[in-house]
Amino acid sequence: MKIVLTAKGKESSSPVDERFGRAEYFILYDDAAQTYSVINNPGQYENSGAGVKASQIVIDAGAEVVITGSLGPKAFMVLRDAGIRGYQNYSGTLEEMVAAFKEEKLQELLTPGEEVKTRGRS
Amino acid sequence: MKIAVLSGKGGTGKTTVSTNLAYAMGIDYVDFDVEEPNGHIFLKPRDLKESDVNIMTPVIDQDRCTLCNICVETCQFNALVNTGKRILVFEDLCHGCGACSLACPEKAISEYPRKIGVLFEGTYEKADFFSGRMALNEPMAGPIISEIKRRIPKGRDHIVDCSPGTSCNVVKGVDGADYAIMVTEPSVFGLHDLKLAVELVEEMDIPMGIIINRSNEYDPLIEDYAKDSNLRILGKIPFSKAAAKIYSEGKLLIEEPAIKEIFEGIKKQVLEEVDHAISHS
Structure with a gap:
């Protein structure tokens, strides 16, 4: 199973990022290989649609699970359509989140979080 | 002749200047502040025709x-x-x-x-009136402004009341103008945003002048800047209780004879400047 975690650094010991669309990094954890790999987040500074762009990255990475702070309405809808489950992180490192997930200690994100409104530019 | 009115900072008096000057000059008024249009309050347009912007x-x-x-x-x-x-x-x-x-x-x-919004076309006492408004929950002003622009008959003299700031929407308003009027107030914040707006208009190579609203009669903060930047001050609208009262009742300031005189002075200078700009372009 592959898991995408939102992170503030590139190491497995890095702290989690509670933001999804505007996370500093996405870290792909591959449970079979027990490896962590870094995916940059080009959507971090988007004017709008960062959550949608992030969702596409998660889908394209082949993940089944996302561990992050919360998912906005658009990201929630996209990930649900793709059959990807979201789980809520808490203050800690990526390794701690993976361990907590395996022990079924993380809460599943069953409702979308608040929409972060950004101004559309034209 | 197209005159754009902008300010940088919001709430400095763009609409006050635009509506009163359009009335004084007897030319069309165009409200490009589609996020928060308010020119209609003062010009009270009639026979407004509403159409959708898609x-x-x-x-x-x-x-x-x-x-x-x-x-x-x-x-x-x-x-x-x-x-x-x-x-x-x-x-x-x-x-x-x-x-x-x-x-x-x-x-x-x-x-x-x-x-994504609507636009309005009608007439006020002196000439034509155009404005637009974004639909609820829709974030895009640009296409509404562009559509209003298309509706203005070619060759009609008009004043464009821009949105605040120096965004793309303001650029759309200023684009094609023969002259720009920069409305400011004698405050540090007013001056700060005035400088941003001046930078924008300079970049677009459009001649401009300054109007000081809520003037304290002597406004060294703005006047020194204008002098240093070689910008003409077209007029000052006094910070007065009488002006505030007229405004709060949704009336034009030129109903007050003293302020009417100020706008007549502004009109004269703007016409001179525009003539000069057009003959040198």
């Missing part, structure tokens, strides 16, 4: 779609996403550029007009 928004024919992902990669606004099962469209992120439907190799994308 942008073309994609619809995916899921039967034809092969999930090739080209549309998702083409969209610059993250309005399309490929969930592996279908392409989802987020309409509020779509700018209506049409690139996705052009790029689709399967011809699986059609477009339908989606309403």
Whole structure:
């Protein structure tokens, strides 16, 4: 199973990022290989649609699970359509989140979080 | 003749200047502040004709779609996403550029007009009146401003009341103007944003002058800047209780004889400046 975690650094010991669309990094954890790999987040500074762009990255990475702070309405809808489950992180490192997930200690994100409104530019 | 009125800072008196000057000059008034239009309060236009402003928004024919992902990669606004099962469209992120439907190799994308706002055309006592308003929950002002622009008959003299700031929407308002009027107030904040607006108008190579609203009679903060920047001060509208009262009642300031005189002075100078600008362009 592959898991995408939102992170503030590139190491497995890095702290989690509670933001999804505007996370500093996405870290792909591959449970079979027990490896962590870094995916940059080009959507971090988007004017709008960062959550949608992030969702596409998660889908394209082949993940089944996302561990992050919360998912906005658009990201929630996209990930649900793709059959990807979201789980809520808490203050800690990526390794701690993976361990907590395996022990079924993380809460599943069953409702979308608040929409972060950004101004559309034209 | 097209005159653009802008300020940088919001709430400095763009609409006060635009409406009163349009009235004094007897020319068309155009409200480009479609996020918060208020020129109608003062000019009280009649026979307003309302029409919809739409942008073309994609619809995916899921039967034809092969999930090739080209549309998702083409969209610059993250309005399309490929969930592996279908392409989802987020309409509020779509700018209506049409690139996705052009790029689709399967011809699986059609477009339908989606309403993002309205525009109004009418007349006020002296000339024509144009304005627009964004629909609730719609974030895009640009296409509404462009549509109002298209409705203004060619060759009509008009004053454009721009939105605050120095965004794309302001650029759209100032674009094509013969002259720009920079409205400011004698405050540090007013001066700060005035400088940004002056920088924008200089970049667009349009001649400009300054009007000081809520003037304390002597406003060294603004006057020193104007002198240093070689910008003409076209007039000062006094910070007075009488002016505030007239404004709060939704009336034009030129109903007050003393202020009418000020606007007559501004009008004269603006006409001189515009003549000068046009003969030198």
